[in-house]
Amino acid sequence: MPRTAEEFLSPPSVPEDCYVSSSVYTDPDLYAEEEEKLLRRTWKFVCHVSEVPNIGDYRTHDWTGVPLVTVRSPDKKVRTFVNSCSHRGSRVVRYPAGNMKHMTCFFHLWEYDLYGNCTYQTRDEGYEAHGPTKEQAGLREVRTDTFCGLVFMNFDGNAAPLREYIGETATAFESIFGENDFEIFHLNRTHMKGNWKAWFLTNCDFYHEWGHQVNRSTNLTSPDYHDRPWRLNHAQGHGYTARKLDNEPFVVQYKNYKGWKNRDGLVLRGLQPGELVLTDLFPNTSVFMRTTCVRINHSTPYGPDHTVMEERGLGIKGESEADRRQRAKEFTQVWGPYSRNGAEDVAFVEESHRCQEFGANKYDVISRNEPIGDGLQRPQSDAYVRLFYDKWGDYMGRPANNPKNLMTAAE
Amino acid sequence: MTISDDQIKNLIYKSCRLLDAEEFDDYLDLYTEDFEYKVTNYSPEIKSDQEWMDANRAELKGLLANVPLHFRLLGSFMRHATVYDIERNGADTANALTYVTIYYTTPEGATSVWAVGRYHDKIDVSGDTPLIADRNMKLETREVGIGTHLPM
Amino acid sequence: MSWQQVCTTDDVDEDAIEEFDVGDITLLVANAGGEYYAFPPNCPHQETPLSMGMIEGETLICIKHLWQWNLRTGELGDNAESPLLKYEVKVEEGAVMVNLEKELKYNYQ
Numbered sequence: 001m002p003r004t005a006e007e008f009l010s011p012p013s014v015p016e017d018c019y020v021s022s023s024v025y026t027d028p029d030l031y032a033e034e035e036e037k038l039l040r041r042t043w044k045f046v047c048h049v050s051e052v053p054n055i056g057d058y059r060t061h062d063w064t065g066v067p068l069v070t071v072r073s074p075d076k077k078v079r080t081f082v083n084s085c086s087h088r089g090s091r092v093v094r095y096p097a098g099n100m101k102h103m104t105c106f107f108h109l110w111e112y113d114l115y116g117n118c119t120y121q122t123r124d125e126g127y128e129a130h131g132p133t134k135e136q137a138g139l140r141e142v143r144t145d146t147f148c149g150l151v152f153m154n155f156d157g158n159a160a161p162l163r164e165y166i167g168e169t170a171t172a173f174e175s176i177f178g179e180n181d182f183e184i185f186h187l188n189r190t191h192m193k194g195n196w197k198a199w200f201l202t203n204c205d206f207y208h209e210w211g212h213q214v215n216r217s218t219n220l221t222s223p224d225y226h227d228r229p230w231r232l233n234h235a236q237g238h239g240y241t242a243r244k245l246d247n248e249p250f251v252v253q254y255k256n257y258k259g260w261k262n263r264d265g266l267v268l269r270g271l272q273p274g275e276l277v278l279t280d281l282f283p284n285t286s287v288f289m290r291t292t293c294v295r296i297n298h299s300t301p302y303g304p305d306h307t308v309m310e311e312r313g314l315g316i317k318g319e320s321e322a323d324r325r326q327r328a329k330e331f332t333q334v335w336g337p338y339s340r341n342g343a344e345d346v347a348f349v350e351e352s353h354r355c356q357e358f359g360a361n362k363y364d365v366i367s368r369n370e371p372i373g374d375g376l377q378r379p380q381s382d383a384y385v386r387l388f389y390d391k392w393g394d395y396m397g398r399p400a401n402n403p404k405n406l407m408t409a410a411e
Numbered sequence: 412m413t414i415s416d417d418q419i420k421n422l423i424y425k426s427c428r429l430l431d432a433e434e435f436d437d438y439l440d441l442y443t444e445d446f447e448y449k450v451t452n453y454s455p456e457i458k459s460d461q462e463w464m465d466a467n468r469a470e471l472k473g474l475l476a477n478v479p480l481h482f483r484l485l486g487s488f489m490r491h492a493t494v495y496d497i498e499r500n501g502a503d504t505a506n507a508l509t510y511v512t513i514y515y516t517t518p519e520g521a522t523s524v525w526a527v528g529r530y531h532d533k534i535d536v537s538g539d540t541p542l543i544a545d546r547n548m549k550l551e552t553r554e555v556g557i558g559t560h561l562p563m
Numbered sequence: 564m565s566w567q568q569v570c571t572t573d574d575v576d577e578d579a580i581e582e583f584d585v586g587d588i589t590l591l592v593a594n595a596g597g598e599y600y601a602f603p604p605n606c607p608h609q610e611t612p613l614s615m616g617m618i619e620g621e622t623l624i625c626i627k628h629l630w631q632w633n634l635r636t637g638e639l640g641d642n643a644e645s646p647l648l649k650y651e652v653k654v655e656e657g658a659v660m661v662n663l664e665k666e667l668k669y670n671y672q
């Protein structure tokens with residue numbers, strides 16, 4: 001039966017934690033608050049260590065609107081600085097990646113070393129009277145740490161250390177990243193008209209696999225598809241799916257997509273042929289291990305309705321050209337802008353956003369419940385999405401189903 | 412009979428028209444049996460070339476057969492190509508360089524530039540009609556919105 | 564039209580589904596482990612072409628919502644909510660013969 005206006009505007013008749021208000025995807029004030037209370041207080045994925053292998057190698061990126069540069073300093077430690085000159089604020093490093101001996105601002109030519117110290121002020125006698133001195137003009141350093149070759153940063157000096165933050169979810173990928181020497185071979189970025197949470201949660205919503213022809217044919221036809229439980233990390237808001245309850249791998253049936261073969265060559269150490277392991281780290285980093293390659297996915301929001309999705313592919317360092325080509329081929333069959341899967345996800349997010357933006361959709365329903373026993377849930381349950389919004393509520397001090405309810409928020 | 416430059420150009424232009432029209436069977440007929448098709452680009456982020464699509468005949472055929480079942484970008488593409496250079500490699504093959512601009516038109520009729528790039532083709536000219544033996548679409552454009560399932 | 568040769572056994576690889584036209588009738592022939600089955604071209608659910616479906620053992624799977632049917636017994640498998648219509652088939656000296664007396668059609672809503 002179609003709904004009346006009143007029904008349409010009322011919350012869905014499901015438990016409180018089983019829906020969220022669409023305003024979490026669209027409201028500019030909530031977004032500003034997210035930047036402050038959540039995005040600047042959690043660990044943000046920056047890059048893979050293979051992007052900055054040598055002293056002086058750098059990557060530029062943004063977070064909560066702030067331009068950043070991550071560089072390997074001469075002591076080999078990877079550091080991140082706010083990429084804005086202490087003089088009149090210009091962006092200092094302007095290219096996406098490269099190698100540098102020091103950072104020279106192109107505007108008035110101040111210079112910084114790779115530890116963020118200001119080492120040169122052009123015609124510095126002009127600062128003798130009023131300052132600032134070089135000592136006062138260093139770049140702002142941002143806390144940076146690495147786990148399993150994944151570089152993360154956090155604006156919050158008081159946040160728990162990265163290792164503690166990842167917690168037991170490391171089980172999903174620590175040994176695989178330990179046994180394989182990974183290197184980046186793929187990167188693509190896509191601007192999306194949609195919210196960063198919607199992008200991340202598309203990865204965490206296995207039910208959406210029904211929307212992908214390739215997932216229907218290769219994943220959902222696998223007889224044990226539904227037998228992998230979600231492993232939820234309630235303390236930190238992460239989750240992963242890996243082995244089934246009997247510890248057997250979940251095996252993707254690649255042969256079911258016309259023109260493809262099953263993947264039993266070039267298998268990464270720690271995985272079985274065809275095996276797929278998916279990890280979601282709060283608030284927006286996903287690590288996928290798909291038999292022969294790894295995908296790292298994260299996004300950079302620039303507002304409630306503007307997100308830049310960034311996708312990376314990892315292979316094995318030093319492998320032969322033929323092996324790399326095969327690995328890259330298998331990666332791009334599923335992911336990337338010309339793939340069977342990745343490209344479609346962007347449209348899922350944008351089409352939902354289009355309806356949420358002007359109120360055509362008031363509530364996002366996250367009520368799927370698929371128990372598998374032992375208090376665990378099957379992959380197509382919304383258990384992880386609910387956990388995500390529970391954590392979101394903790395950081396924001398607001399319930400996701402009614403974020404503008406100040407009475408509740410004040411509690 | 413030697414294959415003329417015009418025949419090679421017509422082959423390349425036909426590949427654009429057939430892809431625009433999504434006449435996939437006829438499109439595949441323009442290729443040799445064991446061709447290799449790639450979409451590549453240079454990424455300044457990772458400081459190397461990368462492949463975004465890499466398919467042989469069986470893979471491309473499977474992919475194109477699946478396209479109607481995929482959730483996909485609505486609208487149409489129009490490829491505008493100019494062959495800049497044809498170089499003979501002995502009697503059997505030639506290399507052709509083609510600049511390509513791809514326009515995308517939404518179902519509502521709004522057109523924008525989707526991508527620009529260059530076809531680096533190896534053409535088999537040993538038979539009566541030329542065939543594409545290898546195609547590498549080297550993209551300049553690395554930002555393609557929601558992407559597409561189609562070869563470029 | 565009653566019994567008609569639709570194809571030869573070699574025309575349909577093992578675990579493959581091929582489409583054929585006989586007169587005005589379009590039908591699919593599947594080879595499931597050496598047994599041949601014939602049925603209308605689209606899924607009884609939402610008219611998705613079953614030629615894009617899959618054969619797993621004796622099971623036919625539609626690629627959209629993964630409705631499944633046992634081709635031999637006609638039994639409804641996972642997800643399936645309505646039966647698959649099948650033509651009678653016999654194989655004679657490599658010829659796949661199908662009883663096309665009446666075209667089988669679903670009443671799509």
Ligand code: FES
Nearest residue numbers: 085087088105108
């Ligand atoms: S703004 Fe950088 S030197 Fe002046």
Ligand code: FES
Nearest residue numbers: 606608609625628
């Ligand atoms: S259309 Fe075939 S199962 Fe739904």
Ligand SMILES: [Fe+2]
Nearest residue numbers: 202212341345
């Ligand atoms: Fe997806």
